Amino acid sequence: MNYTHLFIFLAIGAVAGWLAGQIVKGHGYGLLSNIVIGIAGSVIGGQLLGFFGIAAGSGLAGSITTATLGAIALLFLIGLIKRV
Numbered sequence: 871m872n873y874t875h876l877f878i879f880l881a882i883g884a885v886a887g888w889l890a891g892q893i894v895k896g897h898g899y900g901l902l903s904n905i906v907i908g909i910a911g912s913v914i915g916g917q918l919l920g921f922f923g924i925a926a927g928s929g930l931a932g933s934i935t936t937a938t939l940g941a942i943a944l945l946f947l948i949g950l951i952k953r954v
Contacts, residue, residue: 882930883908886937893938894945907941915940 871879887904890911891897898904915936919926926935 879909880905882933882937883912886911886934886941889934889938890941890945893942894949907944908937911939911941911944912937913940914944918943 883905884901885908887906887908888898890907891899891904899907912933915926915938918940919936926932926939
C-alpha cells in the first residue's frame with residue numbers, strides 16, 4: 871500500500887463517518903472519530919451487504935456507500951447500547 875492508497879482509504883473513511891454522523895446524529899464527530907467510524911463502517915458494511923447478497927456498486931461511490939451504510943449501522947448499535 872503506497873501513500874496514495876492510504877490517503878484514499880482515510881478519505882473514504884472520513885467521508886463515510888461524516889455522512890453517517892449527519893444522518894444518525896445530525897453532526898459529525900471530528901476528523902479522527904469520523905475516520906475510525908468510517909473504517910469500521912466499511913468492514914461492517916461489507917459484511918452486511920455480502921450477507922444479504924447486495925452489491926452497492928464499484929469504485930469510489932460504491933466504497934463510500936458501503937462504508938456509510940456500515941457506519942450508520944455501527945452508530946445505531948452504539949446508540950442502542952448507550953440507552954441500556
